[in-house]
Amino acid sequence: MRIIPFILYLFLIAMHEVISSDLTTVYTAVINLPALAVLLVATYKSEVVSIWFGFAAGVVIAAGMPDLMGWHALILSVLGLTAFHVRERLNLDSLYAKLLLILGGVLVHNVLVLIVTRSDEFLYLLWSRALVGGILTSLVAWLFFLIKEGHITYAKMKALF
Amino acid sequence: MSNLSYKSIRNAHFAVVLVLAVVLIIGQPAVNGLVSQVILDGFYYPFFHIKKLLTEVKTVSAENDQLRSWVAKSSVELSFLEEAARENIRLRSILGFEQQPGYRLLPATVVSVTGGRMPISATINRGLADSVKVQQPVINQVGLVGRIQEVMPGYAKVQLLTDPLNRVAARVASGREMGIVRYLVSEGMVLDNFPNQGIVRPGDTILSSGLGRVYPPGLKVGTVREIFRPENKPYSEIRLEPAVNFHSLEELFVLMPETQ
Numbered sequence: 323m324r325i326i327p328f329i330l331y332l333f334l335i336a337m338h339e340v341i342s343s344d345l346t347t348v349y350t351a352v353i354n355l356p357a358l359a360v361l362l363v364a365t366y367k368s369e370v371v372s373i374w375f376g377f378a379a380g381v382v383i384a385a386g387m388p389d390l391m392g393w394h395a396l397i398l399s400v401l402g403l404t405a406f407h408v409r410e411r412l413n414l415d416s417l418y419a420k421l422l423l424i425l426g427g428v429l430v431h432n433v434l435v436l437i438v439t440r441s442d443e444f445l446y447l448l449w450s451r452a453l454v455g456g457i458l459t460s461l462v463a464w465l466f467f468l469i470k471e472g473h474i475t476y477a478k479m480k481a482l483f
Numbered sequence: 484m485s486n487l488s489y490k491s492i493r494n495a496h497f498a499v500v501l502v503l504a505v506v507l508i509i510g511q512p513a514v515n516g517l518v519s520q521v522i523l524d525g526f527y528y529p530f531f532h533i534k535k536l537l538t539e540v541k542t543v544s545a546e547n548d549q550l551r552s553w554v555a556k557s558s559v560e561l562s563f564l565e566e567a568a569r570e571n572i573r574l575r576s577i578l579g580f581e582q583q584p585g586y587r588l589l590p591a592t593v594v595s596v597t598g599g600r601m602p603i604s605a606t607i608n609r610g611l612a613d614s615v616k617v618q619q620p621v622i623n624q625v626g627l628v629g630r631i632q633e634v635m636p637g638y639a640k641v642q643l644l645t646d647p648l649n650r651v652a653a654r655v656a657s658g659r660e661m662g663i664v665r666y667l668v669s670e671g672m673v674l675d676n677f678p679n680q681g682i683v684r685p686g687d688t689i690l691s692s693g694l695g696r697v698y699p700p701g702l703k704v705g706t707v708r709e710i711f712r713p714e715n716k717p718y719s720e721i722r723l724e725p726a727v728n729f730h731s732l733e734e735l736f737v738l739m740p741e742t743q
Contacts, residue, residue: 333526340530341537370496377500381507385522388515392507399500 328375331359332382339383351454356383357431358459360398361424362466364405365414376402393438401431417467424463429456585741586699589613591621593732594638601668602729603646605629609737610637618697620738626703626726627651627691628735639737644672644704645729652694653704658682661692664704664723672705674721679712681719689723699738 338355346353356379364372380395405427414420432452441447468474507515591607598604609615611634619631621641629649632642642649644666651664653674662677674689687707693700705723712719 336526337530340527341534369493373493373497373500377503380504381518382522382526385519385527388512388519391515391518392504392510395507396501396504399497399504403497 328363328371328378331363331375332378335359335379335382348458349454350450351458352451353462354428354432354455354459355462356380356398357401357428358424358463360402361405361427362463364402365409365420365423369403369406372402372406373399376400390438394435397431397434397438401427417464417471420467421460421464425456425460428459429453432456584699586738587741588622588736589615589739591639591735591737593735596732598643598645601645601666602732603643604632605641605643605732605735607639607641607735607737608637610635610639612636613737614739615639615737620698620702621735622702622738623727623732623735625728626705627698628727628729628732630697631737641735643729643732644725644727651698651704652692653689654692655681655683655707656688656690658687661694662721664689670722672723672725674707674723675718677719677721679717679719683707683710683719683721685710 335356338353343352343355360372360376360379363375367375376399377395380393380398381391383398384391384394405423408414408423412419414423429452432455433448436444436447436452465474507518589609591609594606594608596602596605605628607621615631615634617631617634621628621630627644629641629643629646631639633640644651644664647666647668649666652661653664654661658681660678660681660683662674662681664672664674666672677683685707689704689707691698691700691702691704703726705725707721708724709722710719711721
């Protein structure tokens with residue numbers, strides 16, 4: 323039963339890839355939901371869970387490109403493991419510290435994906451996709467943390483409007 | 484001891500993940516393809532269906548808006564045409580001309596088409612049961628398609644204009660000079676027997692003339708693409724662009740006489 327939430331996260335990733343990815347893209351900035359989900363799991367769950375969820379998320383996002391499936395699985399798995407150890411060794415109580423971890427993690431993932439897919443115009447894509455994509459994903463993570471930590475609540479929203 | 488055990492478990496899990504990833508990296512394309520297919524079937528296809536539905540809803544909505552404006556425009560044009568038709572009947576009766584028969588449209592769906600690179604006949608889902616008869620004209624929303632060649636109880640065969648044996652008496656919409664439209668495999672649709680001194684320009688519309696009494700007058704057949712006027716011959720060679728795309732026939736209408 324403990325596996326069900328993670329399967330739902332994987333469905334969420336698949337839904338994002340198919341439906342919401344295009345809708346939420348701002349110019350060249352794409353929300354990297356797989357990396358964000360792996361980093362959030364690593365931030366709140368155990369090490370083993372982070373490793374396996376990273377692997378599963380990598381397999382799911384590479385379903386359309388079977389040749390690169392292993393690389394995607396490996397990258398996200400190692401990303402989850404690394405994020406978990408960063409969380410263990412550093413103090414991530416602060417919201418900004420968590421955001422820095424997300425920004426760094428997504429940036430690293432975007433760069434590694436560019437390297438693995440052997441994209442042409444690497445330097446251009448580095449800032450037009452990897453960097454701005456990382457910033458946009460961090461904004462989504464910021465919203466997530468604000469809701470999770472109770473800074474944004476339904477009552478507060480109702481009071482505002 | 485507990486810490487050591489935890490690290491061993493962690494290392495074991497990571498080793499398994501590493502092995503699986505390496506298997507996928509260096510593995511056979513068939514293995515990766517199978518995994519990919521399972522993931523696509525399990526995780527992606529429900530969302531592909533939802534996306535397809537959303538796209539269709541969006542398309543249908545836009546198409547509906549377009550059709551509404553088309554219907555509004557057409558109803559205005561129809562009221563003008565009905566008035567013109569009434570005037571035409573009145574003037575014809577004053578002059579003692581024979582009245583033109585009216586037609587109603589019988590919708591039909593194309594079941595199959597036959598022919599080589601260019602289809603020459605189509606089978607529709609209307610037949611004797613719908614009072615379809617041989618020689619009745621068949622049109623679609625853009626122009627003349629052909630005529631009924633053979634009728635069976637539930638089906639009918641349509642001889643398309645692309646059949647080299649099918650000919651249509653036609654005239655230029657603006658100049659009123661007449662000729663015969665036919666389809667040549669080597670040249671495509673042509674307007675034959677058109678006098679060299681006749682007035683016709685590229686882009687002119689060619690309509691059925693009503694002569695021959697198979698096709699009623701005024702049905703769009705095509706537009707003039709190229710004109711050759713050989714000096715030593717009495718007739719021009721006129722090539723046409725068919726009004727109908729014979730490669731994408733779907734919904735057709737059989738023109739049924741009003742009395743039927």
